[in-house]
Ligand SMILES: CCCCCCCCCCCCC/C=C/[C@@H](O)[C@H](CO[C@@H]1O[C@H](CO)[C@H](O)[C@H](OS(=O)(=O)O)[C@H]1O)NC(=O)CCCCCCCCCCC
């Protein structure tokens with residue numbers, strides 16, 4: 001479980017304001033995860049998420065004090081960009097990044113909850129579909145949805161996926177799932193807080209790609 | 210036709226040896242072309258082709274004399290990389306790049322030849338399928354083939370495609386096609402010569418992605 005679990009997200013502070021620097025450190029460990037899925041089909045997804053992180057990092061680095069928290073990023077960019085906002089800058093990058101994070105969260109939660117296709121117990125397609133439906137589908141036009149449907153056949157089987165989460169160490173399935181549950185505590189809290197911030201600040205968009 | 214035609218490939222020299230520098234200059238105008246297709250679905254393809262060009266350029270820049278022609282790149286890399294070759298370095302990058310170039314060539318040739326689906330005269334799917342079958346399909350596993358099938362629905366219609374080739378200038382269709390034919394002369398000769406070089410040097414691979 002080295003891969004995910006040694007890289008726990010920080011606990012959410014009482015005021016729900018996420019420190020940009022810590023957040024960027026934590027999410028930077030996620031893209032390599034797509035390599036573990038064992039297919040080059042996921043390279044464009046990895047690239048998209050990497051692009052989001054790079055964009056947010058560039059804004060942060062331009063003024064680490066001004067952009068100390070994710071909330072400050074949205075506030076400052078709103079005041080800078082006028083009517084272009086929120087489809088601009090780190091606000092847009094984080095809008096999409098949070099959807100990828102939600103996808104990962106729902107997928108892991110569904111596995112941790114033991115949700116399975118009884119006819120294909122070693123496939124994770126049912127968990128992937130759930131994650132996709134909740135996190136991404138509504139933002140994808142029919143062509144990208146079709147592409148996704150095709151691409152999910154490249155997903156690893158359940159046992160290989162859990163092994164990849166454990167960085168190929170032999171770990172008992174239950175032990176791995178217990179660590180997933182542990183990881184999900186802070187991760188889910190962070191993702192929820194980001195969603196809430198977008199909702200509160202009226203920064204959510206629902207255009208299709 | 211600014212987009213393609215102002216960027217003609219150089220005529221093939223008598224000895225068929227393509228100058229790396231000129232070649233890189235010419236192909237560098239192709240990736241922006243994918244933006245004209247009007248869908249973000251093509252971004253991963255653009256990124257893949259850009260990656261090939263960057264890799265070849267890096268090798269060239271490391272020693273412009275040693276790598277003066279494409280043929281020298283293959284010869285030198287073969288001697289440097291031993292049994293890893295040809296699945297390595299600029300040799301691998303050019304192996305894939307030439308398939309993308311072949312795709313573009315067959316697509317344009319098919320349009321120039323007036324091949325059409327009589328039932329859908331304003332679609333270019335029949336031309337895209339031909340290009341895909343000839344240039345790429347055999348190197349794609351079934352999942353990537355399925356992804357391609359889905360992605361091609363994002364292709365522009367014939368009239369928009371020709372307009373994009375003309376950089377949105379209003380040009381009569383026949384005039385545009387005449388320029389495509391003009392462009393194809395040197396372009397096809399260059400692509401053919403690269404294929405021949407891979408064949409002669411036993412540098413072609415047929416593994417699937
Ligand atoms: C030869 C063959 C030809 C085939 C051609 C293939 C074409 C394939 C196309 C597939 C698309 C790849 C995924 C990327 C999709 C992206 O289009 C979307 C929107 O992307 C956002 O767009 C914004 C502008 O609107 C900004 O540019 C954002 O960038 S910005 O930083 O500049 O602001 C950017 O992230 N992101 C998404 O939908 C996010 C996707 C997250 C995925 C999460 C995990 C899923 C795991 C799946 C497991 C089964």
Ligand SMILES: CCCCCCCCCCCCC/C=C/[C@@H](O)[C@H](CO[C@@H]1O[C@H](CO)[C@H](O)[C@H](OS(=O)(=O)O)[C@H]1O)NC(=O)CCCCCCCCCCC
Nearest residue numbers: 041148151253254257260261264301302305309312361418
């Ligand atoms: C949320 C949604 C989830 C969906 C996930 C989406 C997944 C989509 C995956 C689609 C694949 C995108 C296209 C890229 C395919 C690439 O995998 C292949 C091989 O790519 C090569 O691989 C080598 C190693 O084997 C080296 O890395 C090469 O790199 S190296 O430079 O490092 O040596 C690299 O080019 N290139 C290809 O097949 C080439 C493709 C050329 C295409 C030409 C034009 C086609 C136009 C089509 C018009 C209709």
